[in-house]
Structure formats: C-alpha cells, structure tokens
Amino acid sequence: MKGFLTHALAAGTLPDVITWHELSHPEAVRQSVATYRAWEKDLFKGTDREGTRLPVNINEYAFNYHTSVPGQMIQWVSAIEESKVDADIAYWNIDGNLSDSAVQSNRGNGQWWLLHSYASMSGHTVTVAPPFPGQNYTMQGVATLDEKKKQSRLLFGGSTGKGHITFDNVPRKIFGDSVHAWVSEIDWSGQIGDNSGPKLLTETDLKVGADGKVVVDFGDGALPRLKESSAYEIVLSPAGKAQGTRSAPVRWQGSYEAEDAAHTGSGYSKNGPEGSTGDVSKFYTSGGYDVGGLRTGSDVTLDFAVDVPEDGTYDLSVFANSLNTFDEVKDQGPTNVFLRVDGQAAGEQELYLPLGYKWVVWDHTDTTVHLTKGRHTLTLAAKSLDGKRATKGDAIVDRLTLSLPDASAAPQVYEGELAWTSGGAHPVYDLPKHTPVPATGSGAVRVAKHQTATFWVYSPADREATLDVDTLGAADARLSVNGHDVLHVTRSRHKVAVSLSGGVNKVTVTGGPDTTLVDRLTVTPTDGTLRTRTYEAQDAELAGTATLTPLPLATDGTAITGIGGDPGNGNTATFPVAADEAGLYALRIRYSNPEQSQATHYNPDPLARHADISVNGGETQRVGFPNSFHQDNFWELTVPVQLRKGQNTIAFRSEELPNFDGTTYASDTFPGVLLRSRYAPLIDRIAVAPYARVVR
Numbered sequence: 155m156k157g158f159l160t161h162a163l164a165a166g167t168l169p170d171v172i173t174w175h176e177l178s179h180p181e182a183v184r185q186s187v188a189t190y191r192a193w194e195k196d197l198f199k200g201t202d203r204e205g206t207r208l209p210v211n212i213n214e215y216a217f218n219y220h221t222s223v224p225g226q227m228i229q230w231v232s233a234i235e236e237s238k239v240d241a242d243i244a245y246w247n248i249d250g251n252l253s254d255s256a257v258q259s260n261r262g263n264g265q266w267w268l269l270h271s272y273a274s275m276s277g278h279t280v281t282v283a284p285p286f287p288g289q290n291y292t293m294q295g296v297a298t299l300d301e302k303k304k305q306s307r308l309l310f311g312g313s314t315g316k317g318h319i320t321f322d323n324v325p326r327k328i329f330g331d332s333v334h335a336w337v338s339e340i341d342w343s344g345q346i347g348d349n350s351g352p353k354l355l356t357e358t359d360l361k362v363g364a365d366g367k368v369v370v371d372f373g374d375g376a377l378p379r380l381k382e383s384s385a386y387e388i389v390l391s392p393a394g395k396a397q398g399t400r401s402a403p404v405r406w407q408g409s410y411e412a413e414d415a416a417h418t419g420s421g422y423s424k425n426g427p428e429g430s431t432g433d434v435s436k437f438y439t440s441g442g443y444d445v446g447g448l449r450t451g452s453d454v455t456l457d458f459a460v461d462v463p464e465d466g467t468y469d470l471s472v473f474a475n476s477l478n479t480f481d482e483v484k485d486q487g488p489t490n491v492f493l494r495v496d497g498q499a500a501g502e503q504e505l506y507l508p509l510g511y512k513w514v515v516w517d518h519t520d521t522t523v524h525l526t527k528g529r530h531t532l533t534l535a536a537k538s539l540d541g542k543r544a545t546k547g548d549a550i551v552d553r554l555t556l557s558l559p560d561a562s563a564a565p566q567v568y569e570g571e572l573a574w575t576s577g578g579a580h581p582v583y584d585l586p587k588h589t590p591v592p593a594t595g596s597g598a599v600r601v602a603k604h605q606t607a608t609f610w611v612y613s614p615a616d617r618e619a620t621l622d623v624d625t626l627g628a629a630d631a632r633l634s635v636n637g638h639d640v641l642h643v644t645r646s647r648h649k650v651a652v653s654l655s656g657g658v659n660k661v662t663v664t665g666g667p668d669t670t671l672v673d674r675l676t677v678t679p680t681d682g683t684l685r686t687r688t689y690e691a692q693d694a695e696l697a698g699t700a701t702l703t704p705l706p707l708a709t710d711g712t713a714i715t716g717i718g719g720d721p722g723n724g725n726t727a728t729f730p731v732a733a734d735e736a737g738l739y740a741l742r743i744r745y746s747n748p749e750q751s752q753a754t755h756y757n758p759d760p761l762a763r764h765a766d767i768s769v770n771g772g773e774t775q776r777v778g779f780p781n782s783f784h785q786d787n788f789w790e791l792t793v794p795v796q797l798r799k800g801q802n803t804i805a806f807r808s809e810e811l812p813n814f815d816g817t818t819y820a821s822d823t824f825p826g827v828l829l830r831s832r833y834a835p836l837i838d839r840i841a842v843a844p845y846a847r848v849v850r
Contacts, residue, residue: 489547718808
C-alpha cells in the first residue's frame, strides 16, 4: 500500500478512495487506519497534496463468527466509527440477505437491528472509553450527542457479567438535572433467525449527579447481567414532564445449552467446538457446542432441566438447524421433533425445526409452554410418547430459551420523541399542561406541514393490528403504512386497523396545515376488524404445466408448482377472490421457493424467484420471493393490490428475465449454471383482507 501511494503520488494518479480488506479482527481496523494515515501524512508532506486525507473504504470486514451477532458486530462498528472510515461487511454466505442481516422476506436478525439502531444515531460522536482499550472481544461502543434533538445514544456490547456505564460531562443546559433513559437489549437470534428488535429492559428517570455523571449498572438490581452475544442501546433525553413509562415486556428469561442436556438413545453426538475468537471462519454458536441425534430412525431424547420463578405461560424458542440439501431432509424439509413437559403425553407438541443453507447456521422455532413455579424437565424427542409418530429428517440443536412475557407486552408502544424525523420535525419535552391523554416517555414529536416522523414497527406475522396515534391537543396529519395512506389523523380520528406485513413495517406520520404533537404510536394485535378470505391451492384455476403437488406441510396438503417456464409460456394459476367493496387490499401469499444452483464458490447459491401478479387482467406487478430452502418450507409475503367490489381474479405467471440486451437469457450465456429462475414460487394458499379500516 505504501509503495502504491508513493507511485501514484509521483505519477499524479492518486485515487479518489483508498480501499482494502480487513479480515482479521476488529482492533485491526484502528491499527491499519492509523498506519495508513501515518504513511499518507509522511508521503504527502511538502507536496501539493500536503494535508490531504483520502476517504477510506474497507471493502470487506468480519468473518462468519462475527456476522449476525450483535455483541461481535458492535466491536467492528465502534472501530470503524472511531476511525472515521466507511466499511462494507464481507459477503461470505448467501446472496440477497444484506451480508447476514436480512432473513426470510422483510425480516431482520439481531445484526439488522443493531445496524438499525446505529442508523438511528444523529448529531456527532463523543468519546467512548472502554474498560480495555485496544483489546478484541471486550466491551466496546459508540456514542452520540444531538444538541438539537436533546438526545444522547450509546451502543455497546461484547462482554459477559456486570456492566458499569457512566455518561460523563452530561450538559445540564441540554438535559437539566434529570434524564429520561431507555435501556434495551439487541439479542442474538441466529444467523437466519427473525428478531423483533431491541427489547426494553427498563425505562426510568435518572438524576444527573453533582459531578455531571449519569450511571447505569447492569447485573445489580433492576438490570440483568450482560451477555457477550448481545449489544445494548441506551437513549437519554431530558426527563420532561410526561408521567407514564413502559414496563419491560419480559419479566424473566433463561437460556439452556443443548450440550448440557441429559440424553438417552442411540445416535447422539456432541458437535464442536464451533466458531470462536480463535476460529472465526466457523459460525457463532451459543456455548460453542451443539448436539445431534434427532434424526430419522433414532430414539434420542434431550432432557433440559429448567427452574422457573412463577406459574405462567412461557415463550419457548428452540435454536436448531438442518442443512437444506442434506439427504435426510430432502423429502420432508423441516425436521419434526416432539416436545413434552415432565415426561407427560398430555400437551405434547410436534415442532418443526428450521432449515439453513449450511450446517451450524442457526434459526429458531417458537412455541409456548405452561409451567408451574419450580423445576421442570423439557424434553425434545425423536419419537412421540405413544410411539405412533417419529422424527423425519436430521437436526442439530444449539439451545433452548425461555421467557415470561409481561401482561403489558401485547401492545407495542413507539414513543414520538424516538421517531426518525425529516423536514424539520423534532422532539419536544416542554409539553402542554392539559392534554387529551396522559403523555408517556419524556415528551413528544412536533410535526408541521410536510414534516415526517417515522416509526419502524415489528409484526411477528402477516396479520391485522390496530394503530393508535396518541396526540397532545389538536391534530392534522396523514398516517401511512409501507407507503400507503391509511388515516387522516385528527383529535377524534386516530385509530386504524391495518394489515401489517410480517417483519418490519414503515409507519409514517406526515404533518398537515395544523401542527401535530405525536406522543406515541401504540400497535395492538387485533382480529376481525378486517375481514379475511382464504383461498387454498385447490381453489385456483390452473393452466399449462401448473399443477397441484402433495406436500405434507401445506395447509391443505397441496401446493401449486410449475407456474412459469420458457418465455411466452401459458403456465399460470388464477384465483377467484371476492371483495366487499372496492379499494386497497393485502394479498398474503403463503409460498415456498426451493430453487438453488450448484455452488461455484464458498457461497451457496439459492435463487430468488419472482411472480408477475395481475388483478382482473390488468397491469402486472413483479414481486420477488426469497429462497425458503425447501419446497415444503413455507413463508408468507404481503402484496398490496387494488380490488373492485364483488368478484375479482388474481393471476400468477412467470418467465425467465432476459439479460440487459433484452434478448439473451442466462441459460444461453452460462450453460449449466442457473443464474435466474424461470418459475414463480410454489403457492400453498392466498388470503385477502382490506388493507386498512378506520376504527371509531
């Protein structure tokens, strides 16, 4: 690099951007940037480029062990931000998932939400003093102060146990004598596991000490001990005059490693060590080990000993993995296992464990179990207790997690003062004395004409929810969901039932002629306001090669295959659907996409399929469908469509798209290597519901 700079300077060909790979460890970013800047300063001295600092873009960083893990990635983020360079995560795995950030369709894992919190930062960075400067795999962080918003944000992580966080030199002219603090955890949900976003641990007011310090302690009292796989977010604002605060949505949680579970039966294996700081080419695995043996023909049981604090219905997640191309899983797809509590047949559940594009790529299957206070044994077994059903496939298990949700967890609250703003919208903390609803958090967001406040709303499924925009005083604004207007917000009209997409939804308040103070957005799962009609695969009219194929995990046992093919094909599926009135509807498509090319490098090559969807023979809407790893592994995707009152038709078709010259096709150019699919996904069923309806 130094020789290159010397030559380029002499030749008058200095580049616009300097770039290199950084594929060793996070601290190497600081070291390499410092070394490069020293060379630059030395070589440019006495020339017409003296004082020049070329932009640096690190064009690959992080390994398999790091990607998807918030507690690992924050260490890279802090080094990159502190060095004031740009950087791009390395592309080690599958295409289309934002370098191990995006999962399924429209969803994100823990890394996605970490980067989302990073993108939420504004203002300027402030100095962060970690306990072990310059040491990899220790607590690191990045922090900002935005004087206009009157907010400070800290992202940190990378250590286990207690944590002592001090905000020093807190400016009283911005924050006053007290701050309002939101403390959240961004946990690891697996490489391809869906994550609901930062989980609130506490929301409280804290005093600014006489020495100008605000302290947040983990592992003592209200806050749990830190996890090295998690990142944490702390947001400070003035304490304001709002009265209400949120409770943490989870009252208790526990994690149980599969390698610590007792086991019986033949075929059991303890696998590992997997990825570690000493072997970053392998994937991160909780505890470093995983367990195999739940497979076709086995009789393995895994017994997890748990101890829970009270009676209740607990959320249970099984972190597991099967290779989608492995012989044992080719037939059924997801591997079925049997979950029971304390060895009882009553309440035994059949769970389907998730697939991945490689071994040791973790996702999670979720369910609930009712437990009484005290000790229990949770069993994963390859055979049902009555012996009539058995596992089909081959799965490895990393861990179980249990959590007890708080009674207030169902409605999600998004505070106005934390919204993303544009056009001049900004938080306010000096609220009106008399408001139609008690204000919560620390303040509100002021939205005037053409200004916007955006909330990023998570939904666990493609389903109905009611959105309530709480305003303080007069209101005049538009509410949109994923780009579609759903409500004119006034003081008397502020609730709307909406068909949310599973995963991440963009909910935006746009100001009107009269300024609106938005205190909060409350999102509550509801059912029945938006009438939903469901149509199974067998309800469609099929043409050409489109046909019904039996699949065990399809809702009625069949799915439509063979939609699409060569250019100009007539291989289509057309659903007759009814609508009570004309307007915008949510078309929810339960689909699978198994198409995968043979890998030509270390990257597996699953293909995205597309469908050209038309309503009543009108213009087509092209929709992409990510690979679901198997034809019997179904996901959902919501597509907005316009329907007329009464009977409608929704048609699905597909064909391979040409190259940029408009005529040549991928199969013509690269024989034997499939680059683009000719086919639409398999369709199990569709559901149609009104996109939105005002709730009075």
